Amino acid sequence: MCRGDDVNCPNFEAHFKAFREDINPGRRDFLRNGVLGAGGLAAVGAVGGLSLVTPALAQASAKNGPATPSDHYLPATSETVHWGYFSKTIKPQLEIDSGDIVTIETLTHHAGDDLERMVQGDEGAESVYLWTKDKKGVERRGAGSTDPNVYKIGSGDGKGVHIMTGPVYVRGAEPGDVLEVRILDCVPRPSANPDFAGKTFGSNAAAWWGFHYNDMINDDKREVITIYEVDATGQKNWAEAVYNFKWVPQTDPYGVTHTMIDYPGVPVDHSLTSRNFDVLKGIRVPIRPHFGTLGVAPAEADFVDSVPPSYTGGNIDNWRIGKGATMYYPVAVDGALMSVGDPHASQGDSELCGTAIECSLTGTFQLILHKKADLAGTSLEEMDHPMLETQTEWLVHGFSVPNYLATLGKDAQSEIYNKASIDDAMRDAFLKMRKFLMGTKGLTEDEAHSLMSVGVDFGITQVVDGNWGVHAIIKKEIFSGRA
Template sequence: MRVLEVGDGEIRGEYVAPTVDQVLWGRLPCATDAPILTVEPGSEVTFDTLSHEGILEDQGRDPERFFAPYEVPVLRDAVALAASETPRTFGVDGPHVVSRPVAVHGARPGDLLAVTILETTPRVPYGVVSNRHGRGALPGEYPLADDGAVFSAFARVAADGVHGELPLVPGGEQHARFPLRPFLGIIGVAVAGDQRPHSVPPGAHGGNIDINLLVPGATLYLPVQAEGGLVYVGDPHFAQGDGEVALTAMEASLRATVRLDVVAHEDAVRRFGELAGPLAEDADHLIPTGLDEDLDVAMSNCVRAAIALLQARHGMDPRMAYAYLSAATDFDISQVVDVVKGVHARIRKADFAHLGTPS
């Protein structure tokens, strides 16, 4: 497959590159961060995103040396960022490389910013799944003692371009094969105030929500907290299972094109009710979310969000909504490794299609 260096190939709409001056490393934008770009609602923006795997300090902060054993191309923007003096404190800030924010004209607190995924294209033919520092779903068990503080599993894109391959043993010839579904783990809006949030825990601002349903055709709705919305993206994945149990998924650099729209407050309330956090939608599902450091509480929050959504959208009695969710809706664990854990529900639109378009 073709390697997409910064600016190579076809680019739709406006363009944001992961150059040293256009990214934050380990922190997310806040309201006092100046936008690198201001667009009108309905605009398309293409982001080249950069994976943090191979550039972190515990991997040597030298991607050319880190990837040399695998004989793969290394992106020039990865080399430049690793060699830069971009402000970041290892062990204090997060690992993620995040775009500086894009403002959408007319977006105001109380509105929703709608981010629709149009295209996701791998920039390289490989990725990394890592487990480090006693994190993940089994801290204290993995990494193994012989691995040290970090274990990195190298995964290739298969020759067919639609599957990933992970060796059964490190460096082995036999592989497990799994479908690729490239998506952005981080999509968010700037928080109010002048303090940049840590890049790891998700929240009402979105951020590191790691919902693998956010593939082309899906839309993420985020409550605006600052003028212009100030949307940003990062944490690109080629694939991730619900839960992301080892700490990371198949992390790999991605080109992503999105459309940015504004849903005015009154319209947002009519369509979705009052949203306290992220809500996603694809062709088949409404996808409310629940977040908390306690997974049980995250699950409860997701159920409450789903009930409120059904009330607002279809006038459903909350008791009946609760019963419907138990009978007909799947609740999935988005991730359990980002301090704040995530649950998302998949409410089938078809179950209500006979009622007509919600008023």
Template sequence: MSVHAVKRTQAHLAWDNSIPPVLHVASGDTVTFNCLDASNGQITPASTAAALAALDFARLDQVNGPVHVAGAAPGDVLRVDVLRVAPAHWGWTACLPGFGLLADEFPAPALKLWALEWDDAAGAGHAWFDDARRITIPLRPFAGEMGVAPGKDGAFSTIPPYRTGGNIDTRHVCAGATLYLPVEVPGALFSIGDGHAAQGDGEVCGTAIETPVRVTVRLTVLKDRPYVQTPHFRTPAAPAEEYYCTTGVDSDIREATRAAVRHMVAFLGAEHGLARVDAYMLCSVAGDLRMHEVVDMPNYVIGMMMPKSIFTHGK
């Protein structure tokens, strides 16, 4: 087994099987990626909300790589063991006009900068969402973008997810997790990026705690997993958590989801004194969206679950 590294500058802005690999590795090798945040360095610790209007969206969600894994062939599966993810000392969350589940209700740009307190040796840390109200967010960093090149020729945006991975934005694929990706081209051509220090399931406002990351993965070719046709993953064990949950009930699953988030925004304002836009961003970085009821038609029940442990004043 060998250990390799991919630099920040070794990045690209599309999933495209014609992009030459920056690295060739053997199956079972370990690779460390040094990744910028999803803004590709356009947001800095000194930025204000005015920077959001100047964002070049064509530069967002770059990924580092691709890495060619020897022996990977179409029909195989690439096993990605996430060994370590370390965030930077800072991060950002934003409401971007036109993005997010409640984009029509939050049309104005808003930017929140975070100071991230991370203990690399312990693999743990936290960030204060609101020091005065004693709301703290436990850090569980992960890479939102992990994928392999598609078999179809052409350049495909890094913004959405695909059956080969991409912007899966799944917070459970953190250190200790394993991701399985279906291979469609020789060498798999694996890339990674979009570091998050913390995120709730759903990422409802369109951003998490975005941050540069250093992430180490082990890449292994599997020949015996034909059932992996989309990204599969195995999660690490997590401690039990108590939640406060709001729900949305509607025959339209999107409207039920919007209602669940809207009700949580109202709860956070009433019970914790948060402004609506702050409550909305808190939903994105800490709240989990879950499908609670999908069989008793005509209505769906969607829940927005907020972990009670983040409200440290209640301890």
């Protein structure tokens, strides 16, 4: 039965509307009252100056789209996803106006770790994960070569791993503009296997790229995958481990043997593994669903590895980029070309062992375009990096190399993996927060330095994505005493 997720259903629009109302009655009320018209929510949040979007900017930006936003739905299928890269060259899967609302399905690139729980019976996921000796549902996986005479382990060579749904083209978006992305909903994708009704599953891989890998006790290096269960009904707000297993060589349907986790979507044959169901007993991991990879297309290259984050967003891996959060991205190409993937059920700061609980999700977003001509004198005027806003906080994201594609030249996509540095990411986060405090809040340099030391929390976002990340958080209430 269609639950608002089958675009071929003759009653799709009615089912989709019911789905959205069921998952969030509160947002239904917002829609009824017109608060989510283009710029409307921003204006509400701007009371007292506690939003990056002022009422004046919200009013100006509202002119960039229709008075009443349209709803769109983008399913995840082999036709609507691109695997392992951002690109300014691929055809948009959807064109929308500023202010429109789009619900986007996202699939985890680790579903091959347990096809029975995460793919079986799911028509969209099955089309993406299809892989026989004769064909793959999605052939290219990564920003590497697609020439069989060049690639070694598969088309794209796994230089980029995330299943990205999109891109979404925002009409009127041009380089120099800022795209505001409001995350209105973020819900688990239920298992379609009737044996696991009401449940969702995710995979955590303690892998060779993890921060821990070179410090294994007795140097006993191994890759271990833990499968977690999440309650898809929402009645339980925690995840529990189901089992774990040590990665053993897997031969993919094309005949390539993978001794390590080196290519996304390899179907794990569990007749070769030894599954340990006695793992993490009594441990409940609070879930905080979010999107690890969300952003717009960079301008510097045609195909960009999805792993290192950059100035246009991408694989930031901040667990705060979930429901209720707003992201701001500098637009680098016409239409912005937003894509989303790498869905997580939960993650800790640092993503230490290599991944989060990689778990398919469906998100609902509102996209607001702020034109360059309207940004003068606002907090977004010189926005050249991704920034996160919540109801109570502002966050800037620092990286080892802020715009590695421009800084590192023609070999940037390989060189960035040699540049990972917490020191450099910390410095970038400090410089961005100082610029924010001075430019947006009018502090002097000395005032900004003092406030950062006593009122700003710096945290390690991730140490596993090549271009490591540090985030800086400042609470809005710090400025509540200002007129």
